[in-house]
Amino acid sequence: MLRANQTVYRIVASLSLGALPFITGCSGNVDELAGSEQDLRSSPSTTGNGGPSGAHYNLNIIGTDAKNPNMTGNDGHRIFVPLSGSTKIMLGEGAFAVVDANGTDGSASFQLPNPDPNNTGTTTYSVYARALGKPGGSSSTTTCATDPTTGELWCSVYSSVQTRTSGKQSFSNVSKELLYVYADVNGDGTLERYNLFNDALADYYWQYDNNGLRLLQLRFYDTSTTVP
Numbered sequence: 001m002l003r004a005n006q007t008v009y010r011i012v013a014s015l016s017l018g019a020l021p022f023i024t025g026c027s028g029n030v031d032e033l034a035g036s037e038q039d040l041r042s043s044p045s046t047t048g049n050g051g052p053s054g055a056h057y058n059l060n061i062i063g064t065d066a067k068n069p070n071m072t073g074n075d076g077h078r079i080f081v082p083l084s085g086s087t088k089i090m091l092g093e094g095a096f097a098v099v100d101a102n103g104t105d106g107s108a109s110f111q112l113p114n115p116d117p118n119n120t121g122t123t124t125y126s127v128y129a130r131a132l133g134k135p136g137g138s139s140s141t142t143t144c145a146t147d148p149t150t151g152e153l154w155c156s157v158y159s160s161v162q163t164r165t166s167g168k169q170s171f172s173n174v175s176k177e178l179l180y181v182y183a184d185v186n187g188d189g190t191l192e193r194y195n196l197f198n199d200a201l202a203d204y205y206w207q208y209d210n211n212g213l214r215l216l217q218l219r220f221y222d223t224s225t226t227v228p
Helices: 175-179
Strands: 002-005 056-064 078-082 084-093 097-100 107-112 126-132 138-146 152-163 180-183 192-195 202-211 215-221
Touching (some): 126 152, 126 175, 138 180, 152 175, 175 180
Antiparallel strands (some): 126 215, 180 192
16 A cells, blocks of 8 residues: 655546447557447457457557657557556546547546446446557556545555466456555555545546556446446
8 A cells, every 4th residue: 555645636527427428449550459349238248358248448558668659540549658667647537538648758647437426336337458569568557546635645455467478368357456446544444445536535546557568458348347
C-alpha cells in the first residue's frame, strides 16, 4: 500500500453509462490487434483469445522511445507511454474516450463510465487485458486516488501485472485491479473497496509502470464481474 501527499488533476464529465454505446476498437497499424464489429450484446461465453464474445471498446497502451509519437491513426483508441518508466493515466467519468494520448511526458488522460455506482461489488462492465508486441516486456497498472479530506494518496493493494511471453497471448479479467481501489483508508485494519469515482476519494488515476512492454491491450465489455 502506498501513501503520499499529492495533488493531481481530475477530469470530470457528465455522460452516463446508460447513454453509452459499446463499440469495437479500430485496429489501425498496431501489431497483433484483433477485433471485428459486432452488435451490442452481453454474453458469458468466451472467445479463443480468452475474452468474452460481444462488442467492446479497445484501448491500446503503447510503449515507445519517442518523445513526440505520431498521434494519427487507430482512431484515437491509444495512449503512448515510455517504454521504460512510469506514467499517470488520469481518469475522468464519462463515455469511453482518450482525452490526452501522449503519456511520454509523465501523464495522459482517459475517460470511462462509473463501473459500479452503488459500490455493490458487481460491475456494469468488465475490463480484460493482455500483453502484446515483442516478447519479453511487462507492465504493472495500479489504481490510485486521493483522500479529499486529508490529501493522502492511496493506491490499491492489487495491481494488474501483464508479461509478454512467447506464443499466443490471452486476455485476463482485470476489473478488480483497474476499476476499484482496495485500501485501509479509515485505519481499522480492514481493506475497504472503493469503485472508480466513489465520492469517498478523488483524483482517480492508473499508475502505469512499464518495463519494456510494447503494447498492453485493454478491452471493455458490456458484461458484469463480481469482485470481493
